[in-house]
Amino acid sequence: SQQGEEDPQALSIQEGENATMNCSYKTSINNLQWYRQNSGRGLVHLILIRSNEREKHSGRLRVTLDTSKKSSSLLITASRAADTASYFCAYRLEGNTPLVFGKGTRLSVIA
Amino acid sequence: DTGVSQDPRHKITKRGQNVTFRCDPISEHNRLYWYRQTLGQGPEFLTYFQNEAQLEKSRLLSDRFSAERPKGSFSTLEIQRTEQGDSAMYLCASSLAPALAEAFFGQGTRLTVV
Numbered sequence: 773s774q775q776g777e778e779d780p781q782a783l784s785i786q787e788g789e790n791a792t793m794n795c796s797y798k799t800s801i802n803n804l805q806w807y808r809q810n811s812g813r814g815l816v817h818l819i820l821i822r823s824n825e826r827e828k829h830s831g832r833l834r835v836t837l838d839t840s841k842k843s844s845s846l847l848i849t850a851s852r853a854a855d856t857a858s859y860f861c862a863y864r865l866e867g868n869t870p871l872v873f874g875k876g877t878r879l880s881v882i883a
Numbered sequence: 884d885t886g887v888s889q890d891p892r893h894k895i896t897k898r899g900q901n902v903t904f905r906c907d908p909i910s911e912h913n914r915l916y917w918y919r920q921t922l923g924q925g926p927e928f929l930t931y932f933q934n935e936a937q938l939e940k941s942r943l944l945s946d947r948f949s950a951e952r953p954k955g956s957f958s959t960l961e962i963q964r965t966e967q968g969d970s971a972m973y974l975c976a977s978s979l980a981p982a983l984a985e986a987f988f989g990q991g992t993r994l995t996v997v
Binding site for chain 1: 887916918923924925926927928931939972974976985986987988989990991993
């Protein structure tokens, strides 16, 4: 399977703490994206990092990409209860291919 | 609402029945994707279209599944002779030219086969 793997599968933290989620993948990629999914809803795009980038920021989100290790991390700083959701990494293989999703990290932020 | 819309949101059907789902993508998006998601898992790719052409189908898409996108606008996903294992959330997404494109997802259709 080409599906990526997120780690941890589940994460529970207190409001105000930082949350870090990791994603590993198996092949060369064009770019890597992170999505968020609230329970029973569709996915919402959060951030995209290109294969030639190492770090990217968007608000309270920080994403890193290490292509040598085939891994990425998503850091959410100063978490809020509203950040409670599942977070998925997704990537395109080189070329025009559909997004491949990981299995997700379920984040619970406790107020 | 100019996002991706899916209809119906929920569908309960008896095993062996046929079901059809509809997806209306963002109007200027030329790519449309169907994914399936089961509880606790990430979305799994089923098939995608560029305009009206179906460019790729996953091995997950058995002969009972068929998708169309007439005129490159809305798309339908039909499942014939449904099985209990078809119970899942079916997600539709659309995007522009793919190289760096983010995908915009609909809210999904949750199918329950009883």
